[in-house]
Amino acid sequence: MHPRRSAQEVLLCDLCETVPLQSHCELCNINLCVNCAGKHVSDSSKRHKVVPFLHRKSTPNYPKCPKHADKQCEMYCEKCDIPVCITCITSGKHKGHDISDVLEKLSAKAESLQKDLEELESRIYPRYEEMASDVQTEKSELETKYGKLTTAADQQGEALHREVTAIVNQRKSDIQEMKNKHLSTLNKNTEEITQKMAELKQIISDLKSILKSNDVSLTSTYKSRNGEFRQLPPKVRVTLPSLSPQKINTEKLREMFGSLSPLSINTEHGDTMKSAEAVSSPPVKPMKSAEAVSSPPVKPLLDEPRITDTIDTGYRHRLYSVSCLSEDQVWTCGDNETMNLLNLQSKLLTSIKTKSGDTPTDIAVTRDGDLVYTDSNNINLIKNKQIQTVITLQGWRPLNVCNTSSDDLLVTMISDDREQSKVVRYSGSTEKQSIQFDDQGRPLYSSGGLYKYLSENRNLDICVADWSVSAVVVVNQSGKLRFRYTGHPSNTEQSFDPRGITTDSQSHILTADYNNHRIHILDQDGQFLRYIHCDLDTPWGLCVDIRDNLFVAERFTAKVKKIQYL
Template identity: 45%
Template sequence: MDPHRSGQDVLRCDLCEDPGPSMYCDVCHTNLCKSCVGEHLSDELIEHRVVPFRKRGSTLTCTKHSPKICELYCEQCNGPICSLCVSSGDHEQHKKIDIFKHFENKKAEIKEDLQELENNIYPIYQNIASRIPVQRDKVKENSQKLKSDISKHGEILHRKIDALIEKEKKRADGINNKFLVALKKQEYEYANCISEIKQSIVCLRTLLDSNDICLVSSYRLEIDRYRKLPAKPMMAKTIFFPTNVDEKKLSEQMSHARGSILRKEKQGYILKSPDSLSSPPDRTLTDLPQIISNTDIQYENPGKFRSISCLNDEEFWTCGDDNIMRLYNFSGNLVKSIQTKSGRMPRDIAVTKTGDLVYTDPWNFTVNIVKNTQIYDVVRLQKKWTPEYICCSATGDFLVVMFNFDKGEVKVVRYSGSTEKQTIQFDSEGRPLFLIPNDQCGTDCTTYIAENRNLDICVADVHKHAIIVVNRAGELRFRYTSITKPVGIATDSQGRILAADSPNNRIHILDQDGQFLRYIDNCDLYTSTPWSLSVDNDDKLVVLMKDSGSVKKIQYCL
């Protein structure tokens, strides 16, 4: 065979040079045809390993006992071993499997990972990456609009400043005009005096030149009145004292309207493995939930409590069938109490990210916020819609459940401050997502609401006997109907949904996709009625028991 043309030649047996060798010695790295296998194995001084040609390279020689062939794989040591390694006792208690079995297992893992990368992960990355140019164009477009808005606002400020300057100029002209009038008056007075003095001088000169005794004797001294001079004219001078420009206040004037801020997450979401329904959460559920604390609230009628919302790990707000909202600690001590602005009882309460209390007043058609001890109306509605239940979004918005009893309608409205941003009422086919309770005054009137960590909106619809979950865009994700009458609802840091099933004195725990995980049906829930739910910062469940008025803190996850 011409060595210069060997790159273009087919593979050949290294012994007889027949084309298309079907065997290969993994120890000697020799191509063999079937006829030459026996001749190659005749050299007994070397331990040969002849395999089909397609499996060449699958034989390993031991790094410690070369040229011994490794036939096993030690899972503890994570490496191939030979028979001498086994007999040495170093791997006596270790789990060992056939090296080819290990090889096939790894190939299967590689195949699965390859399929996941090609069919799942890679397309997602491509899809996300393809959006970046569009987002970049939107950022540029928004930047131009933002600068245009700033320029327009700057023009408004310039016009206001120019108007102030003109006003100050006119004020200066007014002051100067007053000085000019005063000077003109003084000028007139001096002119008269000078004219009179001139006449007196002429008369006195005449008298000096006269020899008429009678005329000179009649002279009366009048010079004294000229010795007392009129007021001297003062120099009129108006001085302008400019104030320092407060850059902070000026910056605030320029910053009334701000654009949205693009935040980069520290870490993106984790893709689930295709062969598993859900990834194990960071905080797994306990086998047996336990009561950490049981707080008895001092209240005249504890059975009339309606709602609870955790302020932090140590304190919680409550409200009931009177016009007082009360802040307690878990020792049962009253920390603070706030009376509603209207003097009527609130329907529901929630706590914002900044720790402020918000409540709904359906009797006054308002959503209110408490800052320190002051109460402000955030939303004021027309009388056909009443604000009933509320939760605070992670984005700082308010999500309010509203009833229209005249038309028998229910909707969820998102507010950013007092601005209505979104209304959620119907599904994609135009059917109502939620149903209004039959009893406006009874327990069926509860429609508690919560937001999940993925910004899904979760509504406990008593009338439909279901948990209704929609995404942030208001599109229906799922309905959970395996519950008798859902009342209180809450979510935790893992995205799990917790719902109180009051008739059965238990609490359902679902994952964020609506899959049932387990019940909490111990913790003395049967002694009263679990009603309103809240989860504190440490994922402890806080349950308001309606009949007894007690508050239970339950550890249900690790």
């Protein structure tokens, strides 16, 4: 309870704080008893207006003027957007400014505040409560939903275990059967040898008896069988069977187990609620429609892409690759053994030569900002300007390289005999995945050509620009073919000539059409969206920075052009 109020809620005078109030001064906005009211009006410095308490008006609490301490701000300067007192106005500082009554301003503001309060309380806050409840419900269902996934994985594992156990038992049964046949053959051979040995013992005994007896008759009738026994019984040779276990293909095993689709987390722009004035009835929660799910991209394509910067890399004849270190620094490699880091003003910041002295085939920047490059049979990492060979291939030559969202490396490579091509995923120096054939065992990539630029899309698809067959080949993260893009279907006069390839935050796929001097933009499903021309000359290597600016390396001009297209 308020300290100045009794149990019966008697309101007291604001000055003496002991006697019940009877009056109210509208100028000073205080409550007064009879005695205090007389003393209050005796102050002639102000024009007090004392009225009975029940007849009081709702008097605003005028702000004190910060420049004139004894004055209240009863007016409002519209231009300066501040309350002012009479002295401020007469001083000339607000000359020519629109001045309004502060009470009118207060009334308008109060009305606006009241509307805001009503909208916050009745419409906006309930929607936030509803969203929070939806998220809480989704969280409460996580255990059940992910539990079903875990159960399905366990069931599939048990099924595979049963199949493996059945195969093992069959092999063990085959081994036992072979063992029994082997033993039976050896027993038969033993019996034959034992029988011959018994005959030999009997002959030896008979010969000893004849020689001891000196019997002419027995000696004359003896027939030698030594020739017969000189031919030894056949010796059985049995070659033990051997088990030749096949090397376990982990990727095939994972494929047999079944794939797990990636967790897709998309943060969509929240709906904008209509203002209270635009709504004549209480809001109804909209249904989620197919149209809402497939909302337009956050960053639409520009009608007219434009070049914002041009970098002269300084390579004499050819420029092949560009990779973004930041929004204003790019690594490049071209027709010699050096890899150069430049800024947008074409200033050379760092230059590093390959360890082998060979020309690098391709470059890529890791998530840590280190540089990876391929040359000869090696995949190399440059960290703090120190070069380390992390992978040396045998029988294969690395071509192009990209860094993934999980900080793995994807590398296209061709066999030394140039008969095979594949994409290999590395975690550090460990091979994690090899992608070479489709479900029918046919090669996914051509064996020809020494350029197969690649990029990982936001949906984890692996996109390869297979120049020698004029196609962009896209597989999912498990290596299954999703689609091939061979150029805009309406273009029958100019052959598609893909070289560099990159992807952006909208899952667009961008590839350089070298001989046609343009960039193709595709959506994540391979549908053609638009060309980028921008006066390009032999575009080759591509990359995008974190703000989706496109960097294009022109092969023969040796320039990198930065293009805004979103």
